[in-house]
Structure formats: C-alpha cells, structure tokens
Amino acid sequence: MVRTIKKDKTAGEKPKLICAECRISQNHVVLTSMEDCIDESNFESQKSYQIVQCLNCEALCFRSEYDDSESHAYDMETGEDFHWTAVDIFPHRTAGRFKIKDSFLLPPIVRKAYDELVDAMNAGQTILAGLGIRVVLESICVDLKAEGDNLFKKINDLLVKGAITKSDVSVLHKLRSLGNTAAHEAKPSSPEQLDLAMNVLEHLLLGTYLHPRLADTVFKT
Numbered sequence: 001m002v003r004t005i006k007k008d009k010t011a012g013e014k015p016k017l018i019c020a021e022c023r024i025s026q027n028h029v030v031l032t033s034m035e036d037c038i039d040e041s042n043f044e045s046q047k048s049y050q051i052v053q054c055l056n057c058e059a060l061c062f063r064s065e066y067d068d069s070e071s072h073a074y075d076m077e078t079g080e081d082f083h084w085t086a087v088d089i090f091p092h093r094t095a096g097r098f099k100i101k102d103s104f105l106l107p108p109i110v111r112k113a114y115d116e117l118v119d120a121m122n123a124g125q126t127i128l129a130g131l132g133i134r135v136v137l138e139s140i141c142v143d144l145k146a147e148g149d150n151l152f153k154k155i156n157d158l159l160v161k162g163a164i165t166k167s168d169v170s171v172l173h174k175l176r177s178l179g180n181t182a183a184h185e186a187k188p189s190s191p192e193q194l195d196l197a198m199n200v201l202e203h204l205l206l207g208t209y210l211h212p213r214l215a216d217t218v219f220k221t
C-alpha cells in the first residue's frame, strides 16, 4: 500500500452544499484542501479534507469527500454504471431543518425532546431521529395530560380533548409506528419519512403551543 498526502488537489472546486448561515443550498468554493490518497494493487482511494467558503455570505465550514475505485454500481433502471462519493459537512446540517421560530416558548419537557430531535436529524442519526419523533409525541401527551396506558390510546385521547383534529390523528398514528420500528427493530427511517414526520410534528407544535400564544400577543384586546 502506498499512501500519498497531497495539498490543494481540489482547491478552487465549487461544490454546492447547504450553508448554515444562508440556510439554503449555496455554491461554495474550496479554499484549501489536503488529500489522503491510498494506492494498492487493485484499489485506489482518496479522501479530501477541505475548508470551504459560501460564495454568498462568505461563511466557512469544513467538508470532506471520499472516493474510491469501487464506489460504483450498475443502475437497473437506466442500465448505466454510476459512481458516487461520500460527503460529510461539519457542523452537520439538513436543508430546512432549523428549529421552528420561537421554539423556546414550548413547555420545557416538549422543548427538550424537540431540541434533541433536531440535533439527531441534523447529525444524520436516522434511528435516533425516528425514536425522537416518538419521544416528542410522548412529551406532548404528558404535557396535555392525555390519558391511556399506551401511545395509541393517548393520541386518541388528544382528539377527545379537542387538542388535535381528526386528520391529525391518522397522521400521528403513522408517526407513532415510525418510532416503533426505530425502537424495536433498530431500523433507520428514510430521509423522506423523517422529513414529512418533522413537518407534521412542527405543524402540531405550532398549532398547539406557539400560534395560540402569539395570537394573544399580536391581537391584544
């Protein structure tokens, strides 16, 4: 095995990634980089460690990209060979997954669970995030004093109490089953499932806690 360290092999490249300050996907430029290149008889790999800068707001962050001679597969649908690389961004971030505005106004027990869920989402911890969805649901049930000896019954009780609507109930049961799979089968949820689950959960947090509070402040009588 031969290891070679190279410098600035990717400098000047313009990867697109989510900027933590702009909060959307932006063009970045690699300011400087170090490449760890491994060469073996039938295998080559390269990991590039880069300092990148957002071309819109100039914020800096760290990006790494791994690539090797075996990172390719046959796509059954298109019939073509495709190549992939593994990219990591630090600090971790997910498009649009920033805490909802005024989340500090949530009841402490709900806020703590929600904060940890957002962290798990942004760190790409899909099993823990699936579990976190369930924990936030449980925390809402505790706060609203939902009755029942399991989460299924508690969600139904939220409807009886008028805290949620009928259409909320069926969606919440789907989120509950997402958490079940994470807890009992240690199965990661797909990014699409988690994204939708977060949207639903945040909608619930806004409707249950934040909008009523804001309405009291904005429409003072």
Ligand SMILES: [Zn+2]
Pocket: 019, 020, 021, 022, 023, 026, 054, 055, 056, 057, 058, 059
């Ligand atoms: Zn930016």
